[in-house]
Amino acid sequence: MIILIHVSGAWLSCVLIVVVIKLLYSLIPFISSETSWTLTNLTFNISHFVMFHWLQGTPIDNNQGAYDGLTVWEQIDDGVQFTATRKFLMAVPIGLFLLSTHYTHYDVLQFAINFCSLVIVLIAKLPSMHEVRVMLYVIGLGLGDEKDITVKGLEAVKSSSRIYLEAYTSILTIGKEKLEEYYGKEVVIADREMVESESDVILADADKVDVSFLVVGDPYGATTHTDLVIRARELNIPVKVIHNASIMNAIGACGLQLYNFGQTISIVFFTETWRPDSFYDRVKENHQIGLHTLCLLDIKVKEQSIENMARGRLIYEPPRYMTVNEAVEQLLEIEEKRDEGICKPDSLAIGCARIGTDTQKIVAGTLEELVNVDFGGPLHSLVLIGSRMHEMEAEFVKEYAYNLDTFNAIVKRDYVH
Amino acid sequence: MIILIHVSGAWLSCVLIVVVIKLLYSLIPFISSETSWTLTNLTFNISHFVMFHWLQGTPIDNNQGAYDGLTVWEQIDDGVQFTATRKFLMAVPIGLFLLSTHYTHYDVLQFAINFCSLVIVLIAKLPSMHEVRVMLYVIGLGLGDEKDITVKGLEAVKSSSRIYLEAYTSILTIGKEKLEEYYGKEVVIADREMVESESDVILADADKVDVSFLVVGDPYGATTHTDLVIRARELNIPVKVIHNASIMNAIGACGLQLYNFGQTISIVFFTETWRPDSFYDRVKENHQIGLHTLCLLDIKVKEQSIENMARGRLIYEPPRYMTVNEAVEQLLEIEEKRDEGICKPDSLAIGCARIGTDTQKIVAGTLEELVNVDFGGPLHSLVLIGSRMHEMEAEFVKEYAYNLDTFNAIVKRDYVH
Numbered sequence: 001m002i003i004l005i006h007v008s009g010a011w012l013s014c015v016l017i018v019v020v021i022k023l024l025y026s027l028i029p030f031i032s033s034e035t036s037w038t039l040t041n042l043t044f045n046i047s048h049f050v051m052f053h054w055l056q057g058t059p060i061d062n063n064q065g066a067y068d069g070l071t072v073w074e075q076i077d078d079g080v081q082f083t084a085t086r087k088f089l090m091a092v093p094i095g096l097f098l099l100s101t102h103y104t105h106y107d108v109l110q111f112a113i114n115f116c117s118l119v120i121v122l123i124a125k126l127p128s129m130h131e132v133r134v135m136l137y138v139i140g141l142g143l144g145d146e147k148d149i150t151v152k153g154l155e156a157v158k159s160s161s162r163i164y165l166e167a168y169t170s171i172l173t174i175g176k177e178k179l180e181e182y183y184g185k186e187v188v189i190a191d192r193e194m195v196e197s198e199s200d201v202i203l204a205d206a207d208k209v210d211v212s213f214l215v216v217g218d219p220y221g222a223t224t225h226t227d228l229v230i231r232a233r234e235l236n237i238p239v240k241v242i243h244n245a246s247i248m249n250a251i252g253a254c255g256l257q258l259y260n261f262g263q264t265i266s267i268v269f270f271t272e273t274w275r276p277d278s279f280y281d282r283v284k285e286n287h288q289i290g291l292h293t294l295c296l297l298d299i300k301v302k303e304q305s306i307e308n309m310a311r312g313r314l315i316y317e318p319p320r321y322m323t324v325n326e327a328v329e330q331l332l333e334i335e336e337k338r339d340e341g342i343c344k345p346d347s348l349a350i351g352c353a354r355i356g357t358d359t360q361k362i363v364a365g366t367l368e369e370l371v372n373v374d375f376g377g378p379l380h381s382l383v384l385i386g387s388r389m390h391e392m393e394a395e396f397v398k399e400y401a402y403n404l405d406t407f408n409a410i411v412k413r414d415y416v417h
Numbered sequence: 418m419i420i421l422i423h424v425s426g427a428w429l430s431c432v433l434i435v436v437v438i439k440l441l442y443s444l445i446p447f448i449s450s451e452t453s454w455t456l457t458n459l460t461f462n463i464s465h466f467v468m469f470h471w472l473q474g475t476p477i478d479n480n481q482g483a484y485d486g487l488t489v490w491e492q493i494d495d496g497v498q499f500t501a502t503r504k505f506l507m508a509v510p511i512g513l514f515l516l517s518t519h520y521t522h523y524d525v526l527q528f529a530i531n532f533c534s535l536v537i538v539l540i541a542k543l544p545s546m547h548e549v550r551v552m553l554y555v556i557g558l559g560l561g562d563e564k565d566i567t568v569k570g571l572e573a574v575k576s577s578s579r580i581y582l583e584a585y586t587s588i589l590t591i592g593k594e595k596l597e598e599y600y601g602k603e604v605v606i607a608d609r610e611m612v613e614s615e616s617d618v619i620l621a622d623a624d625k626v627d628v629s630f631l632v633v634g635d636p637y638g639a640t641t642h643t644d645l646v647i648r649a650r651e652l653n654i655p656v657k658v659i660h661n662a663s664i665m666n667a668i669g670a671c672g673l674q675l676y677n678f679g680q681t682i683s684i685v686f687f688t689e690t691w692r693p694d695s696f697y698d699r700v701k702e703n704h705q706i707g708l709h710t711l712c713l714l715d716i717k718v719k720e721q722s723i724e725n726m727a728r729g730r731l732i733y734e735p736p737r738y739m740t741v742n743e744a745v746e747q748l749l750e751i752e753e754k755r756d757e758g759i760c761k762p763d764s765l766a767i768g769c770a771r772i773g774t775d776t777q778k779i780v781a782g783t784l785e786e787l788v789n790v791d792f793g794g795p796l797h798s799l800v801l802i803g804s805r806m807h808e809m810e811a812e813f814v815k816e817y818a819y820n821l822d823t824f825n826a827i828v829k830r831d832y833v834h
Binding site (some may be wrong): 259262 | 557560563564565567637643646658662663665666670675678680681682702711773809812813826
């Protein structure tokens with residue numbers, strides 16, 4: 001297709017196709033001359049629409065996938081508007097429309113049919129429709145405030161009829177109202193129940209109007225967003241993910257290199273009866289090969305107390321966000337029990353709070369030291385330093401040392417060899 | 418301080434301070450009454466400026482670090498403008514100025530001194546100066562085009578006198594010209610030599626004017642940016658990092674969960690004489706605990722041929738970007754040599770190209786299959802799937818399968834248990 005429309009001789013074939021369609025219809029005996037013109041026009045416009053404005057990519061993938069997601073019309077002349085090829089392709093349906101109306105003797109019904117099909121084909125060719133799609137946008141908001149959205153994300157939000165904000169795997173440091181004020185649009189909070197069991201509400205009509213689903217950090221930070229994308233795919237709704245920073249890469253701010261991190265773990269709140277320590281094994285695996293471990297700390301939003309749950313009352317506890325101190329205490333408690341030397345009181349770690357925001361706070365020290373450091377409001381996370389720490393990493397991290405002498409001494413003794 | 422200015426009775430102490438300063442100057446015998454008024458005004462304005470507009474954070478850190486990086490003026494009433502406290506704090510220097518000019522009998526010199534110090538203090542209080550700083554911005558551009566910058570990043574760029582684009586650890590899919598057009602400003606390409614050895618050129622005057630240093634992806638993606646931040650700190654230049662998506666978190670688009678990734682490796686171009694395979698050990702470490710491995714593929718920009726280097730000619734080779742195919746071939750070659758079963762021809766991997774852009778391409782398959790898949794233009798990366806792949810991950814990844822039957826069979830045999 002690409003090749004065909006680049007060769008100017010191919011313009012002729014476009015005209016030939018029209019002639020062939022007309023001849024075929026004329027050959028069918030019980031079709032009047034008027035009807036055959038309208039049918040020719042309709043057939044041409046429909047197949048033209050499908051070929052140029054519906055199908056994406058290229059029939060023969062000899063262009064290395066660079067055109068995936070673009071219609072043939074959008075690919076023409078590399079997207080440059082008002083070229084000779086584009087003008088010709090606009091002229092053909094117009095000419096055919098004029099011929100059809102002439103030969104149907106301006107019959108009102110046939111004129112209406114021909115005119116509508118022409119308008120649809122022409123609208124699809126307008127420069128303002130270039131790369132316009134109806135779709136579900138899954139947009140990362142980044143880590144700070146309303147201005148950490150990307151320009152592309154903001155444009156998508158502004159084009160959307162409905163906007164949802166996922167609000168349980170992470171939290172926004174600013175309120176929903178601030179977002180609404182900034183976008184000039186209503187934002188609906190999507191809680192866990194909504195995203196997990198009522199995803200079809202979110203996706204309703206997403207094949208007819210744009211819908212934005214906002215996620216703090218990056219869309220692929222949590223499993224549930226993956227679910228939403230899979231569900232949209234099943235419903236044949238085009239999805240566009242707009243990436244942003246998340247704790248998984250912004251944690252580089254602590255001074256350790258991202259490529260030296262092992263698997264990431266989550267530390268959940270201990271309860272009286274439930275004190276899971278399986279993440280200790282994960283930390284141990286990282287520890288044994290000297291890698292750093294990012295610990296994501298528990299968030300309890302819209303959780304019910306056991307009593308309320310037992311009685312089926314939909315009363316929720318106030319939100320709780322685990323602090324670095326609580327996480328460290330739990331780690332030390334497990335270490336005491338397991339005693340495998342993975343997170344000892346004098347192991348080095350970095351406590352991080354509100355990474356990526358203006359009030360970001362980073363303190364490096366021993367676990368024992370970090371128990372008492374006040375990190376302020378949520379969200380917190382903790383990095384356990386691996387023994388393979390590079391000298392350059394230590395150089396950066398020491399800027400955040402709680403006690404520089406202790407830090408340097410332990411680095412020299414147990415880390416950086 | 419925070420406490421002081423919240424208590425309305427404390428307004429009185431502000432006036433008292435003025436009176437005390439005046440009395441002290443009046444006690445000094447050889448100072449005329451006129452001079453003592455000007456000195457009082459100057460002393461008050463200077464100390465007022467330092468206390469309210471220069472020092473950041475709070476003297477006593479009982480607010481959990483939430484005010485770090487904010488001046489006391491900015492902290493007042495949580496940043497709300499035109500409150501009673503703010504109005505009072507604007508009125509005091511104005512009142513003092515009026516008194517001083519009166520008692521100095523409108524002497525031109527003294528008037529000028531008093532007026533200038535008033536203007537400086539008042540300008541610092543303007544709402545438009547709220548959180549305005551002169552600094553070095555290190556700004557992530559994200560992975561796609563000019564619109565993947567965050568709104569905050571774009572504002573920083575627009576406020577900057579000089580803009581640098583780091584262009585050797587990653588590449589922008591669009592040209593520098595596109596950025597310049599979008600920003601309406603000149604962008605200077607900073608190559609490796611410039612960032613590593615001439616960082617002071619970049620940082621020159623960054624304590625007087627805003628300077629932006631643009632990085633494809635996230636600022637903490639590569640070691641050299643860390644260097645720049647450390648150097649700026651040494652020069653006492655305030656640094657603000659504006660995060661964005663990078664391959665380290667956007668790779669979640671391949672369907673695998675980020676927390677199941679082990680350490681990240683870099684695969685470099687083999688040469689005739691240099692075929693390093695140390696990354697095989699890193700992959701092995703991840704492999705043994707069932708984790709995925711993200712492989713970043715080599716970029717050769719501004720590299721010299723051995724001949725040109727030997728002759729000291731600054732002639733550079735055309736840029737080269739390693740393809741998924743080349744990476745897979747090298748991995749298979751090393752596997753053949755080491756034969757430890759880490760990346761066998763039928764090991765599963767995911768080839769990714771241009772992640773985060775409109776032409777993103779993802780194909781999952783065996784290494785053998787991926788050798789022949791055409792992924793198109795740069796940048797490419799490769800993910801080696803770990804044996805601990807979760808069922809949900811497999812569910813997502815299979816959408817990208819090169820051959821669904823092979824993929825499912827191998828997943829069932831070697832992965833997801």
